[in-house]
Amino acid sequence: MSSRGQQIGSAAPVCVSCRDCALKPICLPAHLPGEEARALEAAVERGRQVLPGVTLVRAGEPMAALLVVRSGSAKRYSVTLEGTEQVHGFVLPGEAVGLEGFASGRYTCEVSALEPLSYCRVPMRKLEQLLERLPGLRREILRLLGQALDEAQRLRGELAQSDARGRVAHFLADLSERLARRGLSPTEFRLSMSRADIARHLGLTLETVSRALSTFKREGWLRVRARDISVLRPEALAALGGGCA
Amino acid sequence: MSSRGQQIGSAAPVCVSCRDCALKPICLPAHLPGEEARALEAAVERGRQVLPGVTLVRAGEPMAALLVVRSGSAKRYSVTLEGTEQVHGFVLPGEAVGLEGFASGRYTCEVSALEPLSYCRVPMRKLEQLLERLPGLRREILRLLGQALDEAQRLRGELAQSDARGRVAHFLADLSERLARRGLSPTEFRLSMSRADIARHLGLTLETVSRALSTFKREGWLRVRARDISVLRPEALAALGGGCA
DNA sequence: ATCGGCACTTGACGCGGATCAAATTTTGCG
DNA sequence: CGCAAAATTTGATCCGCGTCAAGTGCCGAT
Known part of the structure; x- marks a missing residue:
């Protein structure tokens, strides 16, 4: 699995x-x-x-x-x-x-x-x-x-406009979409980068990234096990992340 | 003047x-x-x-x-x-x-x-x-x-890493340098954009931009009169804004 | 010259996320 | 398999910045 x-x-x-x-x-x-x-x-x-x-x-x-x-x-x-x-x-x-x-x-x-x-x-x-x-x-x-x-x-716009959870949601949604375009699963994937890398990418701290993921998990949007991610409710992520026209 | x-x-x-x-x-x-x-x-x-x-x-x-x-x-x-x-x-x-x-x-x-x-x-x-x-x-x-x-x-990196004053300082330093490259004064210029525009560019609110400018003025780094800017201590701005290699 | 509107400044307050700290899980290695 | 180190989670506290709310000054219009 x-x-x-x-x-x-x-x-x-x-x-x-x-x-x-x-x-x-x-x-x-x-x-x-x-x-x-x-x-x-x-x-x-x-x-x-x-x-x-x-x-x-x-x-x-x-x-x-x-x-x-x-x-x-x-x-x-x-x-x-x-x-x-x-x-x-x-x-x-x-x-x-x-x-x-x-x-x-x-x-x-x-x-x-x-x-x-x-x-x-x-x-x-x-x-x-x-x-x-x-x-x-x-x-x-x-x-x-x-x-x-x-x-x-x-991406710059995203950073400028979204809060922490919005950024993490957008990050996941973007990754998901790019994986899908490569014929890979958009809902089941493994993060190849550390929380710290994600944090530095999004202008956050690794603690905040971790908390955002925990929140999403608690809300039932994701399953998270270390670096393995299952997206349960893509729409929820997209709604949080995608403020762009 | x-x-x-x-x-x-x-x-x-x-x-x-x-x-x-x-x-x-x-x-x-x-x-x-x-x-x-x-x-x-x-x-x-x-x-x-x-x-x-x-x-x-x-x-x-x-x-x-x-x-x-x-x-x-x-x-x-x-x-x-x-x-x-x-x-x-x-x-x-x-x-x-x-x-x-x-x-x-x-x-x-x-x-x-x-x-x-x-x-x-x-x-x-x-x-x-x-x-x-x-x-x-x-x-x-x-x-x-x-x-x-x-x-x-x-720019994305700047947004991700700097706080409000750092972003405004960087914005001014960048503008100053670009004006200089065009043969215009790097220390005396008029902003053609509103505080709100600057704020939306930097992912801040216009109040925060205003406060940053006021701080710089109080510190003696700038003279600010409406949209007219005089840079008194470019090094100070550069030090705040320029975290890049 | 006076008025009204707009851009900007300044102040007060609350919240989200940074920071510091510790517990817990995962991973790599002997 | 079991240990040590690294990665991640979770918790507590603090502060910067967003938000709401008044001013203040500048400009064009009358």
Whole structure:
């Protein structure tokens, strides 16, 4: 019953082609015409794997490649002057890493694996060459960036407007929806990040996150057992979390 | 002494060419090779003007063009289901509007002028054609989006980590720096937005913003007279606001 | 010049969440 | 399996900020 020890999207061992990849419907090539998808695929370095805790990219490092997570999950964060972590968000399979790097050619935050993780890599050199001749890919990369921007803004709004329970509810609802889009269960999942990570992401303390979860549990909206979550009343969470138009 | 009634970057009436534009060093063409800059310039529709309160783009509207503010300032916001405004930020001369539109081809938030405002316009059709053959412009647009993303994330972090006074201090320091980059005074300026707008941007109430400003005034860090601000001790503001690496 | 309205300031009070502290569960390891 | 360390929960207390409520000053209109 528990998904203990399971990693997000760990389906197949290592894919060799985008065509056979479980992420096909949501990954970069999804919206590309077949011809462009093939050209992109030829540029992709596939199947790299890392262990939990390993850092995929570091702040300040030159942006040598565009990374897309294939399985597992990761934490995006930066370290403040005082040495505390600011958690910007969490990366799920099919999502790109380090897009802010386009700003200066260097990454501006760290990304480290929360579970065993595999990813694909498109070297920037090759990407630029491809952008030269693939109009679909151009549009797709712009779409990706626009989406990331929109999401970041939406999240900022959430932080600005919601109280603690609203933020936690929104966090869960958002995670649930993203998992669903990947064909995973939106109601039964395991959090790969700690309460402290969630708290730093939401601008709360870990105690407050824990209390919010306990409240939801008491209300009968969730079942919570350590990091395993069962969503019993998604509508309730959505109602609390989703104040956006 | 007071800048009353003055609009941000209102220098010349209406420019006819990027070459003569006061924003040349910070606007889109700044980093383009001369040849590409000329090509871009040919596609730009220039000198449109609107009055305060006029909406430049609406949420849901197709993204027909990329807009860059030339003079004046604007407010980016979206309206929540309950009818309240979420203020995402403020646009200064040389900054682009509606980049999140790349996500879906439609704008996702509203932008309205806070003062008399003029702007340039690059129709998306032409932009896409230009992207086809101008590698510098491609890089520049990606840079713009990356920057916007990075900024949005940094801001989110600020919201998550700072208390009320820290947020207001950061807001002022950020504004000050952006004005300076435009060749305007970083210490003497007029806020074009209301306390309520600032509050909604920072996730505070207008009373709290007001109190923060009063505190800074009492501490001798600022002079505040209605919307006119004089920064007396920039370091103090920066120390409060700038927790980022 | 006076009035009315609006943006802003200031004050009083209560609550939500931070902080400090301790109990309890979970996990990793020998 | 059993222990130690880490993660999480729960409890008690305190304070910052939201809320409600008066002012105060500025501007346009008459």
